Amino acid sequence: MTSETDGAARRIARWQQRAGRHHLPWQGTRDPYRIWLSEIMLQQTQAATVIPYYERFLAAFPDVRALADAPADAVMHAWAGLGYYARARNLQRCAQTVRDRHGCRFPEDPEALAELPGIGPSTAAAIAAFAFGARRPILDGNVRRVLARYFAVEGDPASSAVVRRLWDHAHALLADAPPDLDMRAYTQGQMDLGAMVCTRRKPDCARCPLAADCQARLQGRQHELPSPRARRARPERDGLMLILECAGRILLRKRPPTGIWGGLWSLPQFETSAELRAACAALAPGAGAPVALAAFDHEFTHFRLRIAPWRLHCRGEPTPPAPGEAWTPVAELDRLGLPAPVARLLVGLYTATRP
Ligand code: SF4
Structure with missing residues (x-):
């Protein structure tokens, strides 16, 4: 007792x-x-x-x-x-x-x-x-x-x-x-x-x-303690993500080993739309302009990432992947450790091909 x-x-x-x-x-x-x-x-x-x-x-x-x-x-x-x-x-x-x-x-x-x-x-x-x-x-x-x-x-x-x-x-x-x-x-x-x-x-x-x-x-202070943490404004960052689809495959890039989602496969990410468009022209020449999808927020502990997805279908066979890139069949996306918001985004787009 x-x-x-x-x-x-x-x-x-x-x-x-x-x-x-x-x-x-x-x-x-x-x-x-x-x-x-x-x-x-x-x-x-x-x-x-x-x-x-x-x-x-x-x-x-x-x-x-x-x-x-x-x-x-x-x-x-x-x-x-x-x-x-x-x-x-x-x-x-x-x-x-x-x-x-x-x-x-x-x-x-x-x-x-x-x-x-x-x-x-x-x-x-x-x-x-x-x-x-x-x-x-x-x-x-x-x-x-x-x-x-x-x-x-x-x-x-x-x-x-x-x-x-x-x-x-x-x-x-x-x-x-x-x-x-x-x-x-x-x-x-x-x-x-x-x-x-x-x-x-x-x-x-x-x-x-x-x-x-x-x-x-x-002291009747259960709700005051522990003292609230000093609030800092959570900064926001923008990330443009490219969903490049070619012959039923999506282009993924391995993220650098450190930093957010370090070591995970993810969609190619860019800071500006100019960078994204330049990448589209190089990766899928003649495929036209990428289309913007609805943007959404993902919260990290220290900042908020505003994710703006862009989608492009290219014709013909995929270009050979660069080191750290992979053309991944849509049906195999769930075998990789994708970051949660990227997985949700792709599940939303390709539900029919995923369990
Ligand atoms: S330790 Fe927490 S739950 Fe226990 S008496 Fe104190 S305030 Fe209440």
Whole structure:
């Protein structure tokens, strides 16, 4: 039973055992590969969204060697739609590092885990806790919110000063906890509290194991904390995309390895209509002028991309593709890891040829 006299860490662990989540597909395993995969997928993405991707990913890449050895395109395809593609690139780099430097075994030490590509200190601590029972605090986005409320920490939760204070609190909670604290339940409990009880808009303090001494609740400030992030105007960018179709094939270009949609196949993109028209003249001489389709917005974390699609049918056979280009049969578009808005655009245009 949870007692109000227990320290906060013990209360969280006991609450998790009694009322937390126990049936997520990545629970009940101590396999660091599966745990690591779930932790990376869960960064900035909710569990319900992650579950089908996680299951498909594991079916395609059942262990770290399979992922390390896979073609990059296959990894991108399995990831496509989850967003934040740097995570997918780092995922495979991390698998390759584990294969090459650690003989396909994830290190147990959280510091060594945190040196792997794409794994920060909080993710390293979570993997080490779930896989090896390590005693380290975590501080993901949900936990920041819970701790900012529990300790009534003011200030922009993304600022480094506030993050440092929250880390100090996270360490102190663990330092005060008894030596037999169940680290798996405690770590999962913090995540579950943030996802199920101390949610951003509707903290359900009546169900919360921290309610007795939560400073935000005692001060009636649950809805004020954490302080709102300093708002910055989200800049807008324009991107013109060319849908060039020739003999039932679409011209795709591989994006540079870094930057948005890095390493994914996508439509050729241009900054100005003059550039787009010049490309049409070179790629499809005599095909006439491209036709503008309805533009739409796609939101990234730091900016909004206004996508203006243009379409052109060329006659005859396609020109030989340049390096990094491919004429892809319309029926095979769904085999590639296209960026989500590009996939939606093409699905809308070619629904009849796609499942
Ligand atoms: S008591 Fe309320 S505000 Fe405080 S941690 Fe629990 S749910 Fe969040």
